[in-house]
Amino acid sequence: MARKATATKAKTQANVPQFTNEQELEAFREMLLIRRFEEKAGQMYGMGLIGGFCHLYIGQEAVVTGITMASEKGKDAQITGYRDHGHMLVMGLDPKGVMAELTGRQGGLSKGKGGSMHMFSNEHRFYGGNGIVGAQASLGTGLAFASKYTGDGSVSITYFGDGAANQGQVYESFNMAKLWNLPVVYIIENNKYAMGTSIERAAATTDFSMRGASFNIPGEQVDGMDVRMVFDAAKRAIEHARSGKGPYILEMLTYRYRGHSMSDPAKYRTKDEVTKYRQERDPIEQVRARLLEAGTVTEEDLKKIETDIRAIVTEAADFATNDPEPDPSELWTDITIEA
């Protein structure tokens, strides 16, 4: 049976899992890297350096950070939709390669041929970066199938949004994942809006953690703005999947500050709503406040981290601006492999 998570009830501090100082700092660094990277990407989009679609992860940083901290890096596979920059940064892909892909340059992760929505790394076991809403649910289930087939002990961490959760193939995948007890954790990033349509206007039931109930897949609703809650739930879910008990669903209650994509003015929600999240629930500010309160770091220490991260992002932006476009001959490569 799907069960209500301890995490959802965890409004009281007593139930909140505690991070060590090192974990807090790691989370702070990773989330700040995503935030600053995405802000820079937004700026570069405005300058015309990035084309097409560009979906920013600002506001949702705690989700991918907490989950990745709970996973085995290099072993567990991750796959997501088009809002994928944060996933790659946390998984350790080179920010220069990510940004250069956004600008469509030869040094991009996909040699400039994939763009914002299509980046991958076999080495880091990141399988995209998928532009078709919901397609990654089936693909991620296939990554889990391969894990079970080969017995390599990995778990597939498969992200999709509240919008994709209404796609049919998600339920086809749930069915097979439970039928065959595949090691997959489905992360439903519920940021309340599928593009411009609120969950209330799109979903007959808005508790997405229950979407696996009829397949007997356990689910939890998690405060996706608190990286500790995310980490705690992810540990539990990944362990469940790795131990052979089959799939697990985590609904991450999160929020994106920016529009769906760069071209979205976000007129479908109030400024107050956004402001409230930013001021009261911001995932990075939560960690900053805890670190300072604990007294283990000083404002100066955090500023130093900020400075380091700005340097990384600036370096990535410079690289992505100056790197040449792919050679015209690249048009005709990588279509098929010559046997």
Place this chain on the structure above:
Amino acid sequence: MPQILMPALSPTMEEGKLAKWLVKVGDVVKSGDVLAEIETDKATMEVESVDEGTVSEILVAEGTEGVKVNTPIALVLAEGEQAGEAPPAAPAAAEEPAPSMVQAETPAPAPAAAAPVAAAPKFEPQADPDLPADVEMVEMTVRQALNEAMAEELRRDKDVFIMGEEVAEYQGAYKVTQGLLQEFGPERVIDTPITEHGFAGLAVGAAFAGLKPVVEFMTWNFAMQAIDQIINSAAKQLYMSGGQVKAPMVFRGPNGVAARVAAQHSQDYSAWYSHVPGLTVIAPYSAADAKGLLKAAIRSPNPVVFLENEILYGSTGLVPKVDDFVLPIGKARIARKGADVTIVSFSMGMRYATQATEKLVAAGVDVELIDLRTLRPLDSDTVIESVKKTGRLVTVEEGWPQGGIGAELSARVMEQAFDYLDAPVLRVTGKDVPMPYAANLEKLALPNVDEVIAAVNAVTYRS
């Protein structure tokens, strides 16, 4: 006097074996009683009586093979009926004679064709790979050839697995996967729920992770549910990832027009998939090609769409008996060399084309017949070279005309061999309509031998 007729187990069954009689002359039968068991290479079925009476005569002996559908197999006398009325002697004639070629529909001797034996075109599969001239050839059905190809590849590479609806315990909806579960077990021969979009996507994900899935669609019609995963995920992955992530896999199953199953179950996806860069598309006709190309497809590092044909599953052909018979992808086969006109086809279209070729050759037209076998990459060179020699091209396919394989060939020939053409390229295709159910309309909707002959006559200016 009611006759018991040889029944068809499926719309495409043309003949079968009368395996066993469960009644004898003199037995009283009533409706629902099992009279006999019949078998095809695909299935076994019991024949039930719909009449009441006494079995007065057994017309086809137990164990007889190749009994045509609708042949009277027994007589039942209703109460009060007298024996002695002569049953109609001749069974209903088969609709069309089996082609008198190696690729014969029945193992029975071919009817005496009008064509002189010496003029009949011959397929010589030995010409494809560099096989020794004395290689032994084994006769088998296309179904067996496909089955052997999969079994051999499953034996060879543990990363290969097959999944789809009814592929395992049911032994394949069309029995193409027969016996694979028994040899390779349920971890590698996997029955899926009816969930094409989902399992196609799952298989693509497994391929990303390094496995080599063979996905069977019960028919390609159902793959429409999965076409997003085939094209957007599998075909484009290598390119989108700048060459990093591969999808080495095969999507296979029966494609094209079946028999009497109407619009949603009868269409040819050859042109659809051949449109897509990143895919390899194979559509074999002969048993040898089915085997050698499916093995090649499974070994390919690219996603392959492998288009089989339900009606061809039971047709037989000669397959080289060698340890590892793998054919090159992307090479057409010249099925008959000739100088007057080039006919190009593939898959089921080859049946019309070969039958037309026989008649044309008999009438003195020196036809060059080309079986494309692979539709992407398309072997333009072989076609262009042929047209440069003959100056005339007729294409044959079951698919719709607009944007079809024939349309593509026509464009390429115009671009690359315009000055060599002595007549406009003509296409023989399925008609531009959804497939109708009624037998007469279905027949009209399909291409046929006469249309191929008429097209050849037109481009060779014979009346």
